[in-house]
Amino acid sequence: MFDRDRWQEIFEAIGKNKLRTFLSGFTVALGILIFTILLGLGNGLLNSFLSSFVDDAQNVIFIRGGRTSKAFKGFQENRRIQFENEDFEFINSNYTGKVEYATPRIYRDGLAKYKKESGSYSIRAVHPDHQYLEKTIMMKGRYLNEGDLVERTKNVVIGRLIEKDLFKNENALGKTLDVDGIAYKIVGVFQDSGGDNEERILYMPYKTVQLLFGNNEHLDQINLSYNMAMDTEQAIAFSKKIEEDFKKKFNVSPDDQSAIRVRSFVEDIKETMVILGGIYALIFVVGIGTLISGVIGIGNIMTFSIKERTKELGIRKALGASPKSIIAMVLQESVLITAVAGYLGLILGMLILKLIGNNLEEYFILNPKVDTGVIVVATITLVLSGLLAGYIPARRAAKIKPIIALRDE
Amino acid sequence: MIEIKDLHKSYQMGSNSLHVLKGINFSVKEGELVAIMGSSGSGKSTLLNILGMLDEADTGSYFLDDVPIKGLNETKAAQYRNKFLGFVFQSFNLINYKSALENVALPLYYQRKKRKERTEKAMEYLGKVSLAEWATHLPSELSGGQKQRVAIARALAADPKVLLADEPTGALDSKTSYEVMDIIQGINDEGKTILVVTHEEDIANMCKRIVHLKDGVIVEDKPVEQVRASQYV
Numbered sequence: 001m002f003d004r005d006r007w008q009e010i011f012e013a014i015g016k017n018k019l020r021t022f023l024s025g026f027t028v029a030l031g032i033l034i035f036t037i038l039l040g041l042g043n044g045l046l047n048s049f050l051s052s053f054v055d056d057a058q059n060v061i062f063i064r065g066g067r068t069s070k071a072f073k074g075f076q077e078n079r080r081i082q083f084e085n086e087d088f089e090f091i092n093s094n095y096t097g098k099v100e101y102a103t104p105r106i107y108r109d110g111l112a113k114y115k116k117e118s119g120s121y122s123i124r125a126v127h128p129d130h131q132y133l134e135k136t137i138m139m140k141g142r143y144l145n146e147g148d149l150v151e152r153t154k155n156v157v158i159g160r161l162i163e164k165d166l167f168k169n170e171n172a173l174g175k176t177l178d179v180d181g182i183a184y185k186i187v188g189v190f191q192d193s194g195g196d197n198e199e200r201i202l203y204m205p206y207k208t209v210q211l212l213f214g215n216n217e218h219l220d221q222i223n224l225s226y227n228m229a230m231d232t233e234q235a236i237a238f239s240k241k242i243e244e245d246f247k248k249k250f251n252v253s254p255d256d257q258s259a260i261r262v263r264s265f266v267e268d269i270k271e272t273m274v275i276l277g278g279i280y281a282l283i284f285v286v287g288i289g290t291l292i293s294g295v296i297g298i299g300n301i302m303t304f305s306i307k308e309r310t311k312e313l314g315i316r317k318a319l320g321a322s323p324k325s326i327i328a329m330v331l332q333e334s335v336l337i338t339a340v341a342g343y344l345g346l347i348l349g350m351l352i353l354k355l356i357g358n359n360l361e362e363y364f365i366l367n368p369k370v371d372t373g374v375i376v377v378a379t380i381t382l383v384l385s386g387l388l389a390g391y392i393p394a395r396r397a398a399k400i401k402p403i404i405a406l407r408d409e
Numbered sequence: 410m411i412e413i414k415d416l417h418k419s420y421q422m423g424s425n426s427l428h429v430l431k432g433i434n435f436s437v438k439e440g441e442l443v444a445i446m447g448s449s450g451s452g453k454s455t456l457l458n459i460l461g462m463l464d465e466a467d468t469g470s471y472f473l474d475d476v477p478i479k480g481l482n483e484t485k486a487a488q489y490r491n492k493f494l495g496f497v498f499q500s501f502n503l504i505n506y507k508s509a510l511e512n513v514a515l516p517l518y519y520q521r522k523k524r525k526e527r528t529e530k531a532m533e534y535l536g537k538v539s540l541a542e543w544a545t546h547l548p549s550e551l552s553g554g555q556k557q558r559v560a561i562a563r564a565l566a567a568d569p570k571v572l573l574a575d576e577p578t579g580a581l582d583s584k585t586s587y588e589v590m591d592i593i594q595g596i597n598d599e600g601k602t603i604l605v606v607t608h609e610e611d612i613a614n615m616c617k618r619i620v621h622l623k624d625g626v627i628v629e630d631k632p633v634e635q636v637r638a639s640q641y642v
Contacts, residue, residue: 320487320519
């Protein structure tokens with residue numbers, strides 16, 4: 001294998017039969033190129049789907065109240081279900097160990113003013129846990145805390161773009177913001193990967209909002225995240241359990257679909273993963289198919305080349321080449337061409353993927369690339385397929401009888 | 410050098426069996442220059458192929474330099490061919506993408522000689538056939554006579570016991586033929602054992618002994634007065 005002379009012999013044969021070498025190499029390089037790009041794009045698709053979930057924590061469950069669609073236990077239909085603080089505390093006290101974070105939400109809109117600038121923004125009145133559920137990243141200052149709840153402070157946390165809109169180049173931290181005529185102190189500025197709208201939000205302590213607007217205990221929504229130790233099935237069961245408990249709590253018919261809405265990403269993720277798995281499998285099958293056709297291509301060309309070289313191999317045998325040395329020569333040539341061409345195809349493919357980068361984001365392809373493991377496997381596959389593609393023709397070559405090969409044509 | 414006893418060979422042609430060699434008894438001593446003659450179909454090429462271990466006899470014995478040549482596997486046959494025999498063919502059989510020098514060096518490669526030694530030896534033998542200046546040329550750039558001389562140099566490079574030439578002048582005009590025969594005679598003068606298969610009377614007469622084959626048997630085996638090719642060159 002590492003006989004320098006034999007390699008020299010092979011390089012000579014390759015160098016002096018450029019067309020043959022080019023053709024067989026090209027087939028393999030093309031196969032690998034397509035394989036790499038397909039796989040990379042598949043990964044890009046996967047990345048894109050995954051990133052659509054990372055805005056919020058993946059283990060979040062949303063609970064919202066609607067209106068009943070059925071009469072139940074003496075209650076009329078079309079009854080409005082209103083959550084209150086007591087329902088939020090119910091979550092915290094009833095599902096210990098299963099709940100990671102939990103927060104209520106009250107939605108409002110407000111006109112925020114600072115000096116001469118003003119804008120209408122969404123307000124979310126929340127519990128401090130909301131930061132973890134929404135994956136809010138603090139740029140300056142702090143998020144809301146327990147103290148804000150207890151004291152019912154008029155503190156507010158604003159999105160990065162609100163600071164940009166209203167404060168221009170000023171630092172908003174510690175400034176007073178007027179929202180619908182009430183003065184709040186800005187204690188923090190945040191950013192969020194969920195897009196521009198997510199960065200134009202005002203977060204306030206929910207108890208403050210309840211006190212200021214209506215002095216009630218109303219909540220619009222409860223978000224919670226389940227313990228990540230739960231697997232998918234357990235998480236789905238947990239979300240069903242919450243739904244059942246809440247239906248019971250509010251005297252809603254178990255088959256009423258609109259009164260209590262419990263939604264989680266779990267099933268979405270599961271479904272998406274199944275679809276992605278399908279896409280991935282498809283890409284893999286197509287990729288492997290291309291690869292196989294490349295290998296068959298090189299096998300074909302090697303077979304043809306053996307036929308073309310029958311005479312040469314016959315001469316070599318007459319001059320004392322053993323069948324083993326003929327097999328080794330053909331195999332090494334095949335492996336060399338496959339490995340080099342395949343590697344070129346791989347490099348080219350990765351280069352193209354790099355060039356594509358995030359340019360195809362609108363087609364749901366994000367950061368397409370292939371990982372090292374795949375490259376290692378691909379390289380091994382290449383050498384093996386070179387052996388495979390070369391073996392049959394090599395055996396045939398070894399069986400050439402010099403007497404037949406040398407018969408005058 | 411060569412001892413053959415009661416050699417038989419037949420080929421299966423569909424349902425017919427073609428009996429090509431029907432009991433050949435024949436021996437060659439060291440330093441002989443033997444012409445094997447016969448019309449086509451007489452079995453002379455088959456005999457040469459068996460002598461060259463390119464083909465095997467059905468029955469009979471064959472000793473080459475006191476080594477029994479029988480039931481060799483391919484690897485062993487390749488080894489023996491490399492060690493004992495040099496071939497010269499009618500159609501030269503040079504490897505077309507290798508230069509004259511590389512062609513001559515090839516048997517040495519299969520003897521696992523070092524590259525430097527291969528090149529030196531090959532150059533020496535190319536010089537012997539007066540083609541030293543053509544060393545780097547490809548076969549396609551050489552004339553028929555030059556090609557055959559390269560082939561002879563290649564056959565000699567491995568320093569074989571016996572040189573087997575199958576119609577070495579068959580593809581050459583008579584002037585070139587004599588040049589080639591002159592070289593063959595020169596090699597024989599140095600003591601090399603040579604067998605030449607030919608159907609040309611004048612070529613056969615340039616050997617020292619003529620064996621006539623007809624229908625698979627030797628009909629005549631006689632020494633001849635050697636005609637020197639040099640007088641025609």
